[in-house]
Amino acid sequence: KGSLNFENTFDNFIEGKSNQLARAAAMQVADNPGGAYNPLFIYGGVGLGKTHLMHAIGNYMLARKPNAKVVYLHSETFVATMVTALQLNAINEFKRYYRSVDALLIDDIQFFAGKERSQEEFFHTFNALLEGGQQIILTSDKYHKEINGLEERLKSRFGWGLSVAVEPPELETRAAILINKAAQSQVELPGDAAMFIAQRLRSHVRELEGALKKVIIHANFVGRKIDLELVKEALRDLFALHDKLVSIDNIQRSVAEYYKIKMSDMLSKRRNRSVARPRQVAMSLAKELTNHSLPEIGEAFGGRDHTTVLHACKQVKKLRDSSQDLAEDYNNLLRALTT
Numbered sequence: 001k002g003s004l005n006f007e008n009t010f011d012n013f014i015e016g017k018s019n020q021l022a023r024a025a026a027m028q029v030a031d032n033p034g035g036a037y038n039p040l041f042i043y044g045g046v047g048l049g050k051t052h053l054m055h056a057i058g059n060y061m062l063a064r065k066p067n068a069k070v071v072y073l074h075s076e077t078f079v080a081t082m083v084t085a086l087q088l089n090a091i092n093e094f095k096r097y098y099r100s101v102d103a104l105l106i107d108d109i110q111f112f113a114g115k116e117r118s119q120e121e122f123f124h125t126f127n128a129l130l131e132g133g134q135q136i137i138l139t140s141d142k143y144h145k146e147i148n149g150l151e152e153r154l155k156s157r158f159g160w161g162l163s164v165a166v167e168p169p170e171l172e173t174r175a176a177i178l179i180n181k182a183a184q185s186q187v188e189l190p191g192d193a194a195m196f197i198a199q200r201l202r203s204h205v206r207e208l209e210g211a212l213k214k215v216i217i218h219a220n221f222v223g224r225k226i227d228l229e230l231v232k233e234a235l236r237d238l239f240a241l242h243d244k245l246v247s248i249d250n251i252q253r254s255v256a257e258y259y260k261i262k263m264s265d266m267l268s269k270r271r272n273r274s275v276a277r278p279r280q281v282a283m284s285l286a287k288e289l290t291n292h293s294l295p296e297i298g299e300a301f302g303g304r305d306h307t308t309v310l311h312a313c314k315q316v317k318k319l320r321d322s323s324q325d326l327a328e329d330y331n332n333l334l335r336a337l338t339t
């Protein structure tokens with residue numbers, strides 16, 4: 001969780017609609033640290049490339065100015081280091097160190113939640129850096145205003161520069177990422193095989209990487225070149241497991257359990273909010289995570305029309321933007337169903 005990872009660069013970051021804005025902002029900050037956007041705040045779900053982009057900025061800055069002091073650390077490391085500094089009566093050294101950097105990259109700052117002393121310390125560091133024109137880059141799994149347990153003054157400061165989201169990559173981007181990762185391992189992954197994997201695994205890039213590793217190991221083991229057939233062989237078990245986890249049935253069960261409603265209500269036509277909302281969430285997750293069509297999903301929810309499912313998806317999308325609670329529920333469920 002320390003220092004920069006030299007393997008995460010802009011060159012091997014595949015661009016798609018889902019990460020275009022974040023990549024462009026990162027590029028501008030790398031080009032003009034302290035001068036473009038300060039802080040740069042990158043947020044989005046697990047495995048979507050936030051940490052990669054953050055390292056890419058750091059590496060770019062170092063390539064330009066090899067003696068620049070670019071410090072990367074996870075927020076938990078910041079907390080741990082501060083605690084040690086306090087124990088050793090070395091808080092002034094701690095302060096001095098973090099204020100002497102050209103760029104401070106802190107990953108996953110949602111872990112600052114509830115840690116008041118760390119927030120206090122970080123608040124002062126933040127101000128000092130901003131004043132000194134030194135670049136601050138932060139990532140989080142949530143939009144800064146939505147991080148519970150974070151002081152208001154920090155929340156508002158995090159929005160002073162630019163906040164950009166990374167979204168889950170679309171199909172073609174997922175396939176391109178796979179081909180690129182394979183090439184990095186000196187392996188050729190044919191387009192149809194890449195598309196096949198990308199179609200089946202939709203949640204995040206880490207999952208794609210895991211699948212690719214399995215394929216490469218299998219190819220080495222059986223001594224064959226990678227093609228669609230080999231991919232299907234290599235990933236049969238993974239897909240079987242995946243299908244079980246993200247079946248409509250399991251999504252319904254997980255959502256029902258999460259909201260503490262009965263499975264029978266999930267499948268019923270009852271319209272009170274307390275059951276209708278979870279049902280909409282489940283429909284939306286089914287659309288996002290499975291390959292089932294709208295009519296198929298409607299059918300699985302007690303024989304509803306496909307327009308009902310479509311409406312649910314739209315409704316949930318809107319609510320995820322406007323309601324912090326719903327956004328959190330959705331992300332929790334998404335995580336539980338895909339990891």
Ligand code: ADP
Pocket residue numbers: 008012013014015019044045046047048049050051052053177205206209
């Ligand atoms: P996050 O920090 O958002 O959880 P990471 O940056 O750790 O995600 O990304 C997870 C993995 O996926 C890393 O190995 C990263 O290199 C890779 N990855 C994510 N997005 C891309 C992309 N657009 N192009 C290439 N690799 C990517």
Ligand code: MG
Pocket residue numbers: 047050051052107108
């Ligand atoms: Mg990360």
